[in-house]
Amino acid sequence: MSDHNDLGPLIPRNRAVHPPAYDIDYKTSVPRSPRWSLLSLDSGPSEETGPTFGHDVLGEWDNNLIMNWTRGKAPAVGERILVHGRVLDENARPVPNALVEIWQANAGGRYRHKKDTYFAPLDPNFGGCGRTITDENGFYEFLTIRPGAYPWPNRGNDWRPMHIHFSIFGHSFGQRLISQMYFEGDPLIYRCPIAATVKDRSQLDTLVAPLDMAKARPMDFLAYKFDIVLRGRRQTMFENKLEGM
């Protein structure tokens, strides 16, 4: 990389929009939350660079969770939906070539994982993971089924709202983000202690995907729109440039 590739340091994270590490209502966070302050520093090459993933790692069915577990042989059970959106950065610019990975429970709320023992049955035609890479304008799409809500051991009777887990790679290791997408209108969202780790209601609402009839396909699937914002880079005329980059 030469000087003109130095896009500037990452914008420091606004920790106020993220959940605090410790939240007594999400019990597992109690022993797993650091007590000391984070050490805050300007980013450097270790955080500003990152792995790149090409389309060569993707398989034909990777972004279609209805069909990918059987490689196109038989569809999964459930309400068919398209999940689509854009990956943008804090400067409102699209992030092309971002790797978006998702995982979710099946229509009954059961995960295909050796540790999930919930008695909703596995769907033999549903694996529950998918991935794709954003296009040059930051857009992505998945075809999947709407996951079911499920109970989990926390307080006496806690249920997770319907949700899809998202893992996003931008261009910098320091942009790394894992989050969850919720569905418009689900009454369980505002009863969920994990959703409630996001303290600002307007921030939590950015994780709730609206029904998007403009993308729904008649007689086939409904659609939900979910945009994701990653950290951006600070570009001013007054930055220290990285040497040797």
Add this chain to the structure above:
Amino acid sequence: MVQKLDTLVESPSQTAGPYVHIGCMPTYAGNAGAYDIEIGESPIAEGAKGEVIEITGEVFDGTGWALRDAMLESWQPDAAGLFPGQDGADPKVSGFCRFAADSESGKFTLRTVKPGAVKARGGAMQAPHISLWIVARGINIGLQTRIYFEDEDNSADPLLNRIEQGNRVETLIAKKTGDGQYTFNVVLQGDRETVFLDI
């Protein structure tokens, strides 16, 4: 009222949960074959230049119990201090690895090459290090930290020198236990809590 900014707010993090492996490491979740190619299986290919090392460790919670469900990611330059994509970087080094605490023992292993030194923004030389990112059920936002090495000169590293309590510096330094063998534990909470970064 004032003018509107043109910026957006970063999406809030949510915990990776107990089933993060389904999406990121299907074979580990018991779902081998979900993808033809899983990403981050190794940060190096055969023939990578430099010293091949193995870093083993555990991720401990505040009670001293090792997590069985943590997932970790590492990112580093090659032995010469060049990141993939930079001119002259070792093509055998992808620099990225995804690995998990063992579901029985809680132990993780990272096999890689020892990274070279890289300059920080502004030109100060940093000691060789690997960036580490840790997620798990109960971790609400991925934890960033770094692995430095006991057998390198860490005395001038700008990040380590920013840690006020000298006794906390060692939480970022892998201990050498043998030829090419290191131990690095992550302590999420408590007296020997790892220094986590906001960087």
